[in-house]
Amino acid sequence: MILDAKIPEGPIADKWTRYKATIPLVNPANKRNIEIIVVGTGLAGASAAATLGEMGYKVKAFCFQDSPRRAHSIAAQGGINAAKNYSNDGDSVHRLFYDTIKGGDYRSREANVHRLAEVSTAIIDQCVAQGVPFAREYGGLLDNRSFGGVQVSRTFYAKGQTGQQLLLGAYSALSRQVGRKQVQMFSRHEMLDVVIIDGKARGIIARDLVTGKLERHFGHAVVLATGGYGNVFFLSTNAMGSNVTAIWKAHKKGAFFGNPCFTQIHPTCIPVSGDHQSKLTLMSESLRNDGRIWVPKKKDDSRKAVDIPEDERDYYLERRYPAFGNLVPRDIASRAAKERCDAGYGVGSSKMAVYLDFSDSIRRLGKDVIEARYGNLFEIYEKITGEDPYTTPMRIYPAVHYTMGGLWVDYNLMTTVPGLYATGECNFSDHGANRLGASALMQGLADGYFVLPITIGEFLSKDIRTKAIPTDHPEFEKAEKEAQDRIARLMSIKGNKPVDHFHKELGKVMWEYCGMARNAEGLQKAKKMVQDIRASFWKEVRIPGAADETNPELEKALRVADFLELGELMIDDAYDRNESCGGHFREEYQTEDGEALRDDNNYAYVSAWQYKGDNQPEVLHKEPLVFENVKLVQRSYK
Amino acid sequence: MKITLKVWRQKNGKTPGNFNTYTLPDVSEDMSFLEMFDVLNDELIRKGEDSIAFDHDCREGICGMCSMYINGRAHGPLTGTTTCQLHMRHFKDGDTIVVEPWRASAFPIIKDLMVDRSAFDRVIQAGGFISVNTGNAVDANSIPIPKEDADKAFDAAACIGCGACVATCKNASAMLFVSAKVSQLALLPQGQPERNMRVKKMVEAMDEEGFGNCTNTGACEVECPKGISLDHIARMNRDYLVSNIVD
Amino acid sequence: MATAATGLFRSSIGRKYLMALSGLFLCTFLVVHLLGNLQLFQNDGGVAFNLYSAFMANNPLIKTIAYVNYAFILLHIIDGFYLAAQNRKARPQGYAKVDQSKSSSWSSRNMALLGTIILVFLIVHMKSFWFEMKFGNMPVTTIEGESYKDMYSVVVEAFSQPWYAALYVVSMFAIGFHLYHGFASGFQSLGIRHHRYTPAIQNLGTFLFAILIPALFAAMPVYFCLKNL
The missing domain is CATH 1.20.58.100 (Fumarate reductase/succinate dehydrogenase flavoprotein-like, C-terminal domain)
Incomplete structure (x- = not known):
């Protein structure tokens, strides 16, 4: 089977505009008769369900949590990127596109990423209009900060709770549609299978988690927005309930799985404290701006951190990467920490941690400055570990954080099953082999607010005569x-x-x-x-x-x-x-x-795996990645 | 350390419940409160008993799903902390801890320590939003918002919807939750067109759900894991009066 | 407008407005009542006090305000009981263990109890003086040639009984605790809250309404009771 990504013709900067202008649409009268199922109510799902509801479709939205507001997008801390260039530092759609492709180590699809960069600016407008309280300057305009791996300040944020605020914005839009009866909300429901009729996704089987009853739900199309599968590692920064079931069931019903092995490890998480550990907590990457990472030079050094003299400390990132030092990208920082611990230089009771030390910065800038910058993070750390990071270096270790892989989708975000869509983290599309900080929120909302509601018309426009299929089919x-x-x-x-x-x-x-x-x-x-x-x-x-x-x-x-x-x-x-x-x-x-x-x-291809039946090896299909607008170079941070 | 737990067990919303006592001989002080329940459940399952159902998800204090009434206090003895972020080092060896579900007629019990908080969703559906369709928005910087207002709005928006305010209020009132949303949107210029209508609809929905009335005891503010202020209740009281006068 | 108003006062917040407005009105009444009653301490055999009682009983303006006052008292009582019943319904099954010592004041949690004690007091109080003044068989005294009902001697006689004085003292504690929370709470219910002025309101509630006013009221029966011993 040849994978057709359905990338529109034309120069990259015009593809989306041209495509939007020519895509078949569903007229308002017909929208009323079309039902769409959206599974998951994180940024991608809630925004899609709300927008589809606004457009006039009949939407059924599902989440396993007790409320759509609790999806794990809520835990994202840092921020959301957008090519607004409010900072006047030379940012542009092209630069955001380029940074994302490069950051992804050239394993993502150019056309999708460019579209993501294009719609990024409208996301910020939309969120502000919804009442999302982004950080502002004294002049009343929006504040930006810089984030790892890029040279401009394009990250919008709301303290360390950007994900929460964006999700509550999408949740409020969704709630409005629920109130208008455009969206029917099914909380505490878990999707257990997708139903395929005549080759098209036409519904789902969901379990009511309160009664245990299985339910059948029809939809002309099914949109999966069920997030990542990092919990395959048991310990990750994902929520306890985050799971792969929805997309895995879709995969078994014919949706190809793209790049399943691409997993992002976040370097600064609180280390495991014992066998009872149930999940890991992330400490924002921004800590590396002022913290220095080190381990003792002596193996199995059991002295307390403060008792180890300066010349017996190994600041291994500064040693190995003099140009970027402690600010190397996530994957490099993570591997370096693992390397030191595996070699026997780890610290803490488990010996699976390295120090992140703020003493130099506190000496240089004063405790007040550090507290203003990182106070809430230091509090989280102290709450969990019982140690005071102002006096004792933090112990950190990498943890699974995000999965770039997911269901393979074409330019329309449709999987290889007609009528079955995947948006947000559960698709493979935009981040290649590595995701840049503050880009996950951008992708979730781009897909849900601005991409899927339009591209889904391509499929549904051919389906306007299809009557609702009774669920006794x-x-x-x-x-x-x-x-x-x-x-x-x-x-x-x-x-x-x-x-x-x-x-x-x-x-x-x-x-x-x-x-x-x-x-x-x-x-x-x-x-x-x-x-x-x-x-x-x-x-x-x-x-x-x-x-x-x-x-x-x-x-x-x-x-x-x-x-x-x-x-x-x-x-x-x-x-x-x-x-x-x-x-x-x-x-x-x-x-x-x-x-x-x-x-x-x-290997400049997307691996797209096809399920062939229980205990049968899966078949690999390759979507070659063609780079016409960026030149492939080796990343270097030395 | 040794911990004795008295936990509320209730099969479902229709059958009455009771306390069961469990003893955990070896609790690590680095465990979170919920991890202690994981350990207990592991033991119960291995013994062939039914595990204890409780709500939880992110376990980093932001999703608002965890909800236990611990030793007479919502989310336990530590202020500004959700149950999932409460660690056992705050208890002593030999302690007996009483764990109950949130109790309010608007939050019916589903099983054991799990309650149904969908009443909160319905209150938001009644008006806790700004009516702006996707794509309608003007440029984000076209309306400047004073930093002070934006910061105040953020403080209100920090609410995680956990229901600790209702659980802790002697009247099971939801005023802190509702006012946080009313206040957030009232503080922003984008929220003005619907300001009067919003507060009326949300208060009406709140009353319909059967929450109690506000006695201004201030307990909600103290027990709120995000420190949402009573200022917001005052603002809602004000707005509600104004909305009824101008109408 | 009528439906808007009934809708307003049927809502939980509207009912709190009623509690606040009636409560705060009653607070001002307390101040006036106290100022008048302080005449008891004039060492003139009750002349000033009896003149004051007569004025209160006969002045048409005062009479009108008095009816408003009765209405507010009734409103405060009925609304208070209604709210308390609703609040009980909002949590049909209570907690086995409750620890609110760190999150709220005792007064704020016991407003209905305190209010009920005050209601009992009010009934006794009204029966002893208000009812007697209006419908009872009052002794008469002559001041500057005119005859007046001798309220002073009724009061002194009542206050001289230790049980009666004790009831008063206990009730004044109840009023003190009720207002310790109630006065400031009324402002919050009406949405009057400001980071600078709210602490002043709270201080006024504590020092004037929770301490000074109840203390002065309590001093009257104590004074006459001790005097009689």
């Missing part, structure tokens, strides 16, 4: 039966180990062999290990309670069962990609001094 029945059987099978195992036991085992394998650094041998080993964990999961898991009631353990089991399948695909993908790029670091492919070595001749 055999395909609905079949899909519901499959979900029912899977639940019954899980409930009947009645083993002796809780779901988390298997999830933790999976996470350890994924982190060890398919995490920050990968190699062919380890990946082969890991594949077998994941298969074994999956086998024992289906034999030994114990789920208390019943299926027809509120049952958080059953919810977890259904998710982990899918993670156990996804893990194997991530490993296959990492094994296939014999190069290092962005978040994907294959130890065999590095320069002499340990930097990632890309192979543009052989």
